[in-house]
Amino acid sequence: MSAYLQCISCPSKFRVDEILYHCTRCGDLLDVKYDGPAPDPRNLKLTFQNRKLSPTPEDQSGVWRFRDLFPFLGSMTYVVSLREGNTPLWNSPRVAKRAGLQQLTVKHLGMNPTGSFKDYGMTTAISQAKALGMQTVLCASTGNTAASMAAYAARAGMKGVVLIPQGQIALGKLAQAIDYGARVAQIDGSFDEAMLLVDELAREGQAYLLNSLNPFRLEGQKAIVMELLEQRGWRPPDRIILPGGNLGNCSAFGKALKELHEMKFINPLPRLTVVQAEGANPFARLVHQKASALQPLQASTLATAIQIGNPVSWKKARRALEWTQGDVIDVSEKEIADARALLAQDGIGCEPASAASAAGLLKLSNERRLKASDDIVLILTGHQLKDPEYIVKYHAGDLSHEGKHIASQFRNVIHSVPAEAGAIRKLIS
Ligand SMILES: *Cc1c(COP(=O)(O)O)cnc(C)c1O
Numbered sequence: 228m229s230a231y232l233q234c235i236s237c238p239s240k241f242r243v244d245e246i247l248y249h250c251t252r253c254g255d256l257l258d259v260k261y262d263g264p265a266p267d268p269r270n271l272k273l274t275f276q277n278r279k280l281s282p283t284p285e286d287q288s289g290v291w292r293f294r295d296l297f298p299f300l301g302s303m304t305y306v307v308s309l310r311e312g313n314t315p316l317w318n319s320p321r322v323a324k325r326a327g328l329q330q331l332t333v334k335h336l337g338m339n340p341t342g343s344f345k346d347y348g349m350t351t352a353i354s355q356a357k358a359l360g361m362q363t364v365l366c367a368s369t370g371n372t373a374a375s376m377a378a379y380a381a382r383a384g385m386k387g388v389v390l391i392p393q394g395q396i397a398l399g400k401l402a403q404a405i406d407y408g409a410r411v412a413q414i415d416g417s418f419d420e421a422m423l424l425v426d427e428l429a430r431e432g433q434a435y436l437l438n439s440l441n442p443f444r445l446e447g448q449k450a451i452v453m454e455l456l457e458q459r460g461w462r463p464p465d466r467i468i469l470p471g472g473n474l475g476n477c478s479a480f481g482k483a484l485k486e487l488h489e490m491k492f493i494n495p496l497p498r499l500t501v502v503q504a505e506g507a508n509p510f511a512r513l514v515h516q517k518a519s520a521l522q523p524l525q526a527s528t529l530a531t532a533i534q535i536g537n538p539v540s541w542k543k544a545r546r547a548l549e550w551t552q553g554d555v556i557d558v559s560e561k562e563i564a565d566a567r568a569l570l571a572q573d574g575i576g577c578e579p580a581s582a583a584s585a586a587g588l589l590k591l592s593n594e595r596r597l598k599a600s601d602d603i604v605l606i607l608t609g610h611q612l613k614d615p616e617y618i619v620k621y622h623a624g625d626l627s628h629e630g631k632h633i634a635s636q637f638r639n640v641i642h643s644v645p646a647e648a649g650a651i652r653k654l655i656s
Pocket residue numbers: 343344345371372439470471472473474475476477532533578580581608609610
C-alpha cells in the first residue's frame with residue numbers, strides 16, 4: 228500500500244512527506260488516501276485480535292493495533308505512543324430509560340492517557356512529525372488538544388507550543404499542558420482567532436501543526452470507530468452520537484465508516500448524529516438552512532471544548548453526514564448540564580462537552596425520533612476531572628451562562644454539619 232494526500236475539492240494529489248495542511252492549488256483540506264490491493268476483512272479482523280496478546284507498544288496501543296487501515300507511516304520506529312485507546316464500552320440504564328430505549332451503549336474516550344479522545348489522533352500525527360524530522364509542534368486549543376499534544380511532544384522529545392484563549396479553558400486541561408512542559412501562550416482572543424494564528428505560523432514552516440486540519444490526526448481518530456466496532460463483534464449500531472466542535476472527530480468517523488463499508492468490514496453504515504451547543508452551532512445552522520458555506524459566529528457555551536464558531540473541518544463533516552445519512556442537532560446549556568449529571572448517576576463521569584451527546588439523545592427522544600429497540604452508541608469525549616469547577620457549581624446550583632442562571636435538575640448538595648456523631652447519624656438515615 229502506498230499513501231498520498233488528496234485534496235477534498237480538486238484533483239490535486241501530494242506526497243505524504245510534504246509538509247502541507249491545505250491544497251496548494253485551491254486551498255481546501257487534504258485527506259490521506261491509500262493505493263494498493265484491498266485487505267481481506269476476515270484476515271485483518273483476526274490480526275487485530277491477535278495483536279492484543281502481543282507485548283509490543285504498537286500492538287498494545289488501541290490505535291496502532293489497527294495500523295493496516297491507515298498505512299502512511301513508513302516504519303514503526305517512528306511511533307510515539309502512550310498506549311492510547313483501549314477505551315471501555317459501558318451501558319447506561321438511567322439515560323436509556325429516560326430516552327425510552329431498551330438499552331444504551333456508551334463509549335468513553337475520556338479514559339485515555341491524557342483524558343480525552345485527542346490522544347487517538349495525537350499519536351498518529353506526532354509520529355508523522357517524527358518521520359518528517361520536525362522538532363517543534365504547534366496547536367491552537369480549547370484545552371484538550373493542548374494537554375494531549377504537550378504529553379506526546381514530551382514523549383517524543385519535541386518542543387510543544389500551544390495557543391489557548393485566556394479564561395476559556397478548563398482548569399484540568401491548563402494544568403496538564405503546563406505540567407507536560409509545553410510553551411503555553413494565553414491569547415486575549417477566542418479559539419477561532421488562535422486557530423487563524425497557528426495556521427499562519429505553520430505555513431511559514433517553523434513548526435508542525437497538530438490541529439485536526441492536519442489529516443494525520445484524523446487517521447488516528449478513525450481507530451475510535453474500528454475499536455468500537457471490534458468491541459461489538461463488528462456489528463454496526465443504528466446510530467452513533469457525538470459532540471461537534473471543530474468537527475474533526477465527525478470527519479474522522481465518517482471517513483472510517485465509509486472506508487470500512489467499501490472494504491466490506493461492515494454493512495450497513497450507522498448514522499452519525501453530531502450534537503452542538505446552541506451557543507456554538509454554526510454546523511447545525513449550515514445543515515438545517517441547507518446553506519452552501521458555513522457562516523462563522525461568535526461562540527459561547529460553558530462546554531468550552533466545543534466553544535468554536537468557525538470549525539475548520541465543516542466540509543469534511545458535511546460529507547460525513549451525507550455518507551452516513553446523518554444529522555446534526557443543537558442543545559441548550561441546561562440540557563447539557565442535566566444530561567451530564569444524569570450520566571454521573573450511572574457512575575459515568577464526563578466533562579460538559581461530552582454530555583452534549585447524551586443531551587442530543589434525550590432531545591431526539593423528546594422529538595419522538597427514536598424507537599425503543601434502536602441500537603445507539605453515545606460517544607463521550609473527555610474525562611470528568613477536566614472541568615471540576617463546572618461540576619461543583621452545578622451541584623451548588625450556581626451554574627450560569629451569559630448572566631442567566633441554569634437550574635440544576637439533578638443536584639446533590641453538600642451537607643454542612645457539626646463534627647458530631649449525632650449529626651452524621653441523621654444524615655445516614
Ligand atoms: C475536542 C473535543 C470535542 C470536539 O471535537 P471536534 O473534533 O473538535 O469536533 C468535544 N469534546 C471534547 C471533550 C473535546 O476535547
